[in-house]
Amino acid sequence: MSPPARPKAESLLAEPIADAVLATIHEYGYAEASVGEFVRRAGMTRTEFDARFSGKREVTALILEAHLDRFQERVGRAYAIADDWPDNLRAAAYETARCILENPDATWFLMVGVLEVDDMLRARRDQFFVWGAELIDGGRAAAPDPAAIPDSASLLAIGAIVETIRRRRAAGVEHDVARNLPKFMYTAVRPYLGEEAARAELTIELPPDLRSS
Amino acid sequence: MGERAMTRAELASHQRDRVIAKVTPVFAKRGYLATTVDDLLATGKIGVGNFYSLFDGKEDCFLACFDRVSVEAQERIESATEGVTDWDRRAYLGLAAMLEYFCADPSAARIVMVEAQCAGSEATARYNAILDRAVAWLSDGRQGHPEAAELPPSFEQASVSGLAFYLQQCLLAARRPSAAELISETSGLLLEPIIGSDRLGRLTHR
Numbered sequence: 487m488s489p490p491a492r493p494k495a496e497s498l499l500a501e502p503i504a505d506a507v508l509a510t511i512h513e514y515g516y517a518e519a520s521v522g523e524f525v526r527r528a529g530m531t532r533t534e535f536d537a538r539f540s541g542k543r544e545v546t547a548l549i550l551e552a553h554l555d556r557f558q559e560r561v562g563r564a565y566a567i568a569d570d571w572p573d574n575l576r577a578a579a580y581e582t583a584r585c586i587l588e589n590p591d592a593t594w595f596l597m598v599g600v601l602e603v604d605d606m607l608r609a610r611r612d613q614f615f616v617w618g619a620e621l622i623d624g625g626r627a628a629a630p631d632p633a634a635i636p637d638s639a640s641l642l643a644i645g646a647i648v649e650t651i652r653r654r655r656a657a658g659v660e661h662d663v664a665r666n667l668p669k670f671m672y673t674a675v676r677p678y679l680g681e682e683a684a685r686a687e688l689t690i691e692l693p694p695d696l697r698s699s
Numbered sequence: 700m701g702e703r704a705m706t707r708a709e710l711a712s713h714q715r716d717r718v719i720a721k722v723t724p725v726f727a728k729r730g731y732l733a734t735t736v737d738d739l740l741a742t743g744k745i746g747v748g749n750f751y752s753l754f755d756g757k758e759d760c761f762l763a764c765f766d767r768v769s770v771e772a773q774e775r776i777e778s779a780t781e782g783v784t785d786w787d788r789r790a791y792l793g794l795a796a797m798l799e800y801f802c803a804d805p806s807a808a809r810i811v812m813v814e815a816q817c818a819g820s821e822a823t824a825r826y827n828a829i830l831d832r833a834v835a836w837l838s839d840g841r842q843g844h845p846e847a848a849e850l851p852p853s854f855e856q857a858s859v860s861g862l863a864f865y866l867q868q869c870l871l872a873a874r875r876p877s878a879a880e881l882i883s884e885t886s887g888l889l890l891e892p893i894i895g896s897d898r899l900g901r902l903t904h905r
Binding site for chain 1: 730732733816817823827830851853856857858859860861862863864865867868871876883884885887888892
């Protein structure tokens with residue numbers, strides 16, 4: 487018997503099962519979340535579920551992967567549009583904020599929920615953040631003295647936003663992502679271009695759609 | 700008069716400490732989620748009844764390991780900064796002591812920095828409380844440095860969060876920077892904005 491066909495990541499996010507899984511895990515925690523509850527919320531039968539997924543772990547991993555693919559595609563595209571650093575990083579940060587605001591359950595899962603699944607999914611999540619750190623480290627080419635910048639600068643900068651959001655979300659507090667974007671840019675720019683360029687980031691107005699969010 | 704016999708409570712405390720020391724590397728190596736009570740019994744060389752007389756279960760045992768590591772880290776920081784009144788020097792020595800401890804005992808570091816995030820709400824709360832204390836401690840530095848008043852209000856929160864994430868990545872990755880590398884990199888990013896590059900330079904070359 488051949489294994490069940492794996493759904494394409496992007497199309498999976500359009501199905502009710504994607505929201506059902508994340509909402510259930512958010513409400514009960516991963517350990518207590520059951521496939522029975524997934525299928526009840528998604529309006530599908532257990533037989534339909536079993537024909538497509540090997541179980542709770544697999545459907546969860548596929549949904550995480552689909553969200554990461556989508557985030558990475560959107561943020562990467564935004565970064566590629568602008569030519570210069572930090573303009574491209576700022577554009578990527580704005581798009582990241584839009585992804586976060588549009589996908590609250592996925593963001594919670596990425597920041598908090600995934601940590602309770604297993605080390606492999608955590609590693610996949612961290613791989614995504616390391617990719618984000620590489621966008622920040624694009625500042626090395628724009629820096630007056632690239633060799634003077636520690637290797638850790640980009641991880642410290644991405645960690646500043648990741649850990650801050652994780653702590654807020656873990657405490658059940660919404661993080662005002664848009665309002666904190668200029669502060670994130672300050673943190674990311676400072677090691678590369680210095681204090682003056684970093685402070686300039688604090689004065690740049692957000693795009694209208696994020697100002698009103 | 701000779702050695703007195705241990706009381707029942709002292710014996711239990713002694714045995715608890717012994718088990719905690721033995722199982723801390725198990726939680727660190729296998730990860731909290733993958734560690735079973737059977738793993739703890741085998742490594743701690745303890746029977747199931749005895750284990751449950753000392754701990755409420757796996758989570759309680761983990762919390763005891765977490766507390767042991769965080770107390771040890773705090774003691775090392777206090778020892779390194781004892782008698783030092785200058786904030787700049789206290790901050791540098793305290794940061795260095797913590798990073799040296801974590802580099803010398805990666806299992807201990809992993810318990811606090813990595814595994815606590817997936818070991819239940821109480822462990823997460825204790826981990827977050829440590830970060831909150833670090834934020835408050837870093838904020839104290841602004842008092843003696845008027846120029847630091849111009850830093851964004853979120854500077855300390857961002858710096859401590861960034862350091863925590865960076866240490867997690869170091870612990871999870873195969874490559875581990877030396878304590879000297881870690882101290883050099885992180886002191887520049889955490890302390891230099893507050894105390895200035897000249898002052899940090901003098902501290903690092905002392």
